[in-house]
Amino acid sequence: MLRFRIKQGIYRVFDVSVVIVVLFVMGCIYIVTYGEAVLRNNPEVITKVSSTVIKDAAGAEITRFRTQSKGFTEYADLEDMPDLLVQAFLATEDRRFYDHDGLDYIGIGRAVAQDVIHMDWSQGGSSITQQLARNLYLNGEKTLVRKVNEMSIALSLEKRFNKDELLEMYLNHIYMGRQQYGVKAAAWRYFGNEDLHQLELWQIATLAGIPKGPSIYNPVDDYERSKQRRSVILTLMHEQGLVTKGQMLEARQVDYTPPAAGMSAAGEYNKPDYISAVDAVIQEAARLTGKRETEIQSAGWTIHTGLDSQAQLAMEETFRETSRFTDDREDQQVQASMVIVDQHNGEVKAMMGGRDPVTGGINRAIKDARQPGSAFKPIIAYGPALESGRFSPESMLPDKRISYGSYQPSNLGGQYRGSVSMSLALQKSINAPAVWLLKQTGLEAAHVFAGRLGIELGQEDLNLSIALGGVHKGISPLKMAQAYSVFANDGKYNTAHLIREITDADGQIIYAHKPENKQVIASSTANAMTKMLRNVVSQGTGSRAQLSHDQVAGKTGTTQAAVPGVGRDGNRDLWFVGYTSKWTAAVWMGFDHTDAEHYMRSGSGNAADMFATVMRRAAQ
Incomplete structure (x- = not known):
């Protein structure tokens, strides 16, 4: 019996030892193979x-991105x-x-x-x-x-x-x-x-x-x-x-002192925060490089932009002033967008895509969605007429009720003067002369002219109503600013852009913007337009855009609400597009969705006033 128990004990020890050895071997195999598989897969x-960094025109960091993982x-x-x-x-x-x-x-x-x-x-x-x-x-x-x-x-x-x-x-x-x-x-x-x-x-x-x-x-x-x-x-x-x-x-x-405001990462910046502009920069970088936006954010690039901190701060401060938006409703607020472009090189200096922009949200500054109204007249009617050489600011134009087939444009208030000079027609934003002028110049020539200013129009826009800003798809503030920048730059065109240069993690240049400054319209056309647009601001509909430190040339634009139950004094889109000797800017105001309960009672003077305020603060 004792011998049997001893033998049984030995067998148990042996079994346990085998199990231990097997487990040990399996553990060793696991340790050797698991890590290799993880690294391989x-x-x-x-x-x-590395996080990609965006910098402003002065080289200061605007933001740095979280990497994908x-x-x-x-x-x-x-x-x-x-x-x-x-x-x-x-x-x-x-x-x-x-x-x-x-x-x-x-x-x-x-x-x-x-x-x-x-x-x-x-x-x-x-x-x-x-x-x-x-x-x-x-x-x-x-x-x-x-x-x-x-x-x-x-x-x-x-x-x-x-x-x-x-x-x-x-x-x-x-x-x-x-x-x-x-x-x-x-x-x-x-x-x-x-x-x-x-x-x-x-x-x-x-x-x-x-x-x-x-x-x-x-x-x-x-x-x-x-x-x-x-x-x-x-x-x-x-x-x-x-x-x-x-x-x-x-x-x-040593006592710790946090870095100066605006220096830290993690999105902990004081205003300006550049939300709309940063979104636009990444979209532009993706378009220029062919990389996905998520790839760019983790690429370790440094993206140098022409964004101006003072201009951006001025814009954001102005947009936060609720007193400017008297048409706000309890359930919905009036929206606005604005962009400033340097006409001398096409650099975007500041951008707001909405009053309360959020990352990845609607950027109204770059979205082609709004009817420009009379702000489009210099681009599609008066500019082409001047460029044709057949008309000048002093040319007399008919101001009469005229039918063009089924289309019969009318002046605001039903007032007609018989005839007016081109300069006065633009200054007072009279509709009838603009449509007549487009008819005389020709739709094809007008489309070509607009294209030279960076606005491509489709076949659906081959109609005379475009003289009053009835653009089928709509126009963005960025494109309006770019178009007016040609007038401001003596007829020379520069593509509106945010990015100056992109360098990789090793400092190698991936992309560098090539200056254009291409003459696309006659300098005489640009100078005549500037003279007329200055009259619009000094004596006409854009008077609220005036600045004490610089002459302003520009044009207001208003589109009617055209909603059942809303009178002719109800508006959908309010615009002002203008320029100084330094910068060109476009402002849009309105509701995202206009209906009988949400429309603008105010006029384009509000947009002109916002232009003036931002430009004044940006110059301080």
Whole structure:
């Protein structure tokens, strides 16, 4: 009986040993193969990803984008990082990094002991390579399975990359709080510092202390804890001979001051916030490069624009003044959009796509959706007539009720003067002479003229009603500003654009705008039009657009509501398009959807007044 029990015990020990060996072998196979499979199936994870940055005309940062998979990041090569910064992270996170194969067995042993004591597997013991594995491929879940997977990926990373490559990836992918990934993004966010070599010791220690608790040790969310953590890091650095005692004590005492307003990333900018303009910049970049918008945001590009901060601020301040929008209803507010273009080179200086723009929302400044009314007359009627050489501002035009087949235009108020000069007809925005002039010049010639100004019209617009702004598809403020900019620029055309230049993460130029300044209409036509449009502002319908510091040339535009139950004094679209010696601008006001309850009671003078206010503030 005793012999049988001994034999039975031996068999059990053998069985258990076999099971242990099998499990061990299976575990080894899993650790070896899992990490390799993860790396093989996710090659895009280790690509160099950086947030694309947009800058204004002065080179100041407007915004930087979240990457597709993370928050804000800016990749930096290891040689672009100061040695003290690198050593601070090694001293803090993994001092034996260059001596192990991805797993710090001393650290793991210490962590396992703590795990057994607490029975919750809460201790990490993670090397830098393990942290990189977790940051790239896993979540923050604290489980045994996740830990094993982390170790497997870490071993595979060590096989595929050398130590410097791993350290560079770690320092670029580590989460640093406030949606910042990597030391360079964090240095910019917390200190407004683009050059890592300019970091001071206390800043380096602050950054090195963040990974242990990104939400509590970053200096923005908890300044006191951040300072205490900085002190711990400085002590470690001193103990390892990286800094002297005097340097340690001095760096401990520095108080944190956030970067100046407008310098930080994460969308935490003071006004102006450029929402409409930024959307338009990305759309333009996608059109120019053939890249998807989401790709561009993570491409690490720097997009240089001609946007002017003062002009944008002036526009946003003016749009926030509710007293300008007296036609607001309780259930719906009046909308507005505006764009300013530099007629000398076509650069967009400022843009608002609505009163309360949201990222990805409707950008009314670039959407071809609105009837321009009488603001279209210089483009389609008076401009072509002047260009033909048959008419001048002094030419007398009939101001009579005339039928053109089934089409019979009428003057506002039913008043007819018999005949008026071209200049007076434009100044008073009289309808009948404009239609007659378009008939004399010819629709084909008028379409060609508009095309030279950047407005392409379709076959459905081959009718005389276009003389009064009855455009089938509608026109955007951007296109109206671009068209008027030709008059302002002595007959020379420049494509309205936001982007000056795009450079990649290595500083190489991907795209650069080529200046045009192409003569598309006679300078005599442009000068005559400017003279007439100045009369419109000084003596006619655009009087509210006047400025004390510069002469304004421009034209109002109004389209009637044309809704059952709404009288002829109800309007749909209010416009003013005009220019100074410096800039050209277009303003539109109205409801997104006009009906019997939502229409404009005010006139185009409101749009002219908005033009004047913005241009005045932009010049201050």
